Amino acid sequence: MKIKIIVTLKKSVLDPQGTVIQQALNGMGFNDVNEVRQGKFFEINIDEKDQSKAEEKADEMCKKLLANLVIEDYKIIGSQ
């Protein structure tokens, strides 16, 4: 089963990388872009057929390794 996860910086945390991308886009003529925030995406292949069990494991992985919960949020966006 494939699990898709997105890890993003919390809203309250500054995202300088996103700001640079926004400035680059503005400079290229995309003037109506007023905010960019960057995050990470993970696609994890788990040898587990039960969807809820697989998502539970993915949740644990996020908490233990993939996301830094002090400054980041994570979201499981899909499994198949």
Next chain:
Amino acid sequence: MKIKIIVTLKKSVLDPQGTVIQQALNGMGFNDVNEVRQGKFFEINIDEKDQSKAEEKADEMCKKLLANLVIEDYKIIGSQ
């Protein structure tokens, strides 16, 4: 309007960073993880109310800046 974009390495491109994450997860006891691939996530705020126009612009941004189409694929996963 907020557009969400995922940029991933093409299937044929090696992902050493994903492999390291997989090994780390295996070492932490998640033995049933057999592949991890990492990508990038962007949330772009565009000052454009028309959804299809906004997605069209996001598509252009991906082609011109956000994704390297030689080795990466991109996908607009949502707009609101």
